[in-house]
Amino acid sequence: MCLGIPAKIIAIDENNFGKAEYLGTRVRVNLSLLDEINIGDWVIIHAGFAITRLDEQEAQETLNLLREISQTDKNGF
């Protein structure tokens, strides 16, 4: 039940609600649990609320780490 869906914010209204999109599906999301959300940000949605903003730089760093591990594996050392 702690399932969270990553989605991109595509609109924000004055009541602190956003419209978010993931894989072509659009959902209404309550943004009250977060500070400073902008259009274009990625968030994790749980039970209709955005619970965190995804940090692109951190995501990139994890991906780099994963690539490095797979590269090292390919090179055999």
Add this chain to the structure above:
Amino acid sequence: MEEFRQEEVTSALIKKIKKKIEAIGRSVRIMEVCGTHTMTVYRYGLKPILEESGVDLLSGPGCPVCITPDEYHEIIISLLTERPKTIVASFGDMTRVPTSKGSLQTAVPAASSRLKIVYSPAEALELASSYPDCEIIFFGAGFETTIPSIAFTVKEARARQLTNFSLLAACWLIPPPLRAILESAEVAIDGFLYPGHVSVIIGSAPYRFVAEEYKIPGTITGFEPNDVLLGIISILDQILEGKPQVAIEYRRAVKTNGNQKALALMAEVFEIRDAFWRGLGLIPQSGLALKKEYQEFDALKRFSLSLTPSIRSFNPSCRCGEVLRGVISPKDCPLFGQVCRPESPYGPCMVSHEGACLIHFKYGLRWSE
């Protein structure tokens, strides 16, 4: 997102895990606290591969539907069947948990449709506005991931001056049962995969006692298969270095100090209390109750209900309790797959989508037979 699933990377990660296990010189046992992690390791077929590699994963108490004791369901079923003009809203899985009074779905006549399944607590508020002459009770179950949205909903009920809305809080905190499991010493655990989305809210500090007092490694990790494997590698590294800590491998979502706004909201609306968990019994400071200032929204007070803890669950032969403590695997329960099946569950672990028994039934049978 796809990149966190890439198979090429997955196999490189598994090789790395095997090497580390060789270096450790024995197999290790890791508890994945969260049901959503259980889902990942089963769905992507990681469980048997890891087992072969020397990593034994145990499911833990991280499914709110599973650990909510029967008495919560029983009082709400009684209320709903005895009291006219009452509507109960809850998450889908909560409505199918079998108790001595049946489940919310079987006990409440469908025709009266006084049971509403909601996806978000906020939908319960909309019901309160749509049915002004009915009492709306939100039977809200959840861990720290969900609790802030429940807190927000209660505050919103106050702001909208709703007088027909109340909450039956089945709200649970994740760190205290970890201490209970470690204190009982029923199973030897070498490390914990901490739940990613609970940690989004609480950060890493609340788990520190596991590393400091019990010297057990742990890592907060995400829910893609490669996230989980990175989390396991981090735990193996901590074992190899002899330096248990609370590592974060899910930095794109989790900040060290959590979501302060959500935590403040929780603290404003709820206070911490001792609570009974299915299978784990009374755990100090592990549950939440509405604060005095919000008592008008407390369904227990509003309808003079009392939660007398049941000593055992309705089906004494159901072994959910041991499953939740990581003592047995679902397949060790004699009822598993026999009389207890998804269409005829004997316990909540076969009801909930994050319950270990249902997950094992859906994904595990292909390799355990």
